[in-house]
Amino acid sequence: MSSRIHLLRAVNVGGATLPMAELRALAESLGAANVRTYIASGNLLCDPPGDPAEFDRALERAVEDRFGFFREVISRSRDELVAARAAHPFEVLEPKYSYVTFLTDAPAPENVAAARRFATGDDRWEVVGREMHIRYIGGAGRPQMKDASIGRALGVPGTARNLNSVDKLIELSR
Structure with missing residues (x-):
């Protein structure tokens, strides 16, 4: 696993509420390690399991399933x-x-x-x-x-x- 910065589009604006504690819990449930967030605007740092793009798509689905809205997850390495x-x-x-x-x-x-x-x-x-x-x-x-x-x-x-x-x-x- 290598560390990634995952950026979620448009959370905690316009009624799309996503508590960062719950985002961390979702990432951990998907197998991510060293999970942490920065401010309440959808910045997640973690070591995702496997392919980063697959993790991004899984996190998108998990957010949609749990919170009822779709948000793109865009990740980059340091x-x-x-x-x-x-x-x-x-x-x-x-x-x-x-x-x-x-x-x-x-x-x-x-x-x-x-x-x-x-x-x-x-x-x-x-x-x-x-x-x-x-x-x-x-x-x-x-x-x-x-x-x-x-x-x-x-x-x-x-x-x-x-x-x-x-x-x-x-x-x-x-």
Whole structure:
């Protein structure tokens, strides 16, 4: 088993309540070891049994069975998180205003081109491999760009974490 960071999309927002203690218990019931969570936004660190992608799908099913809603689970190794953080292409004005959106797959080039049609104001985004990097000029709560529309145009689900959270997850995964 090797350690992974599992990121659940959109939990504890919009009525999709998932207590982190129950998420840890679900992961353990699926055979994961060294299970821990970071803040209440769906960040799970553990050593999954077997193939990480199979564990991600099993965790998705377990969350849906237990809580009645589906949420994608996107996992990365510590090295992949470090590489994604290092690839952030924008000047970091405030770490809480800069994000990495971890995507299920790299979007097709034509989808990236379609997403480029949306105005961004002073906000910026760029796809690097399986991640979309974002820098909001005034924070995610007041975006100048249509981030949800851009995400839909990319055609692959993802879940975003600000650089403070990415840095903490890297630290916790040592």
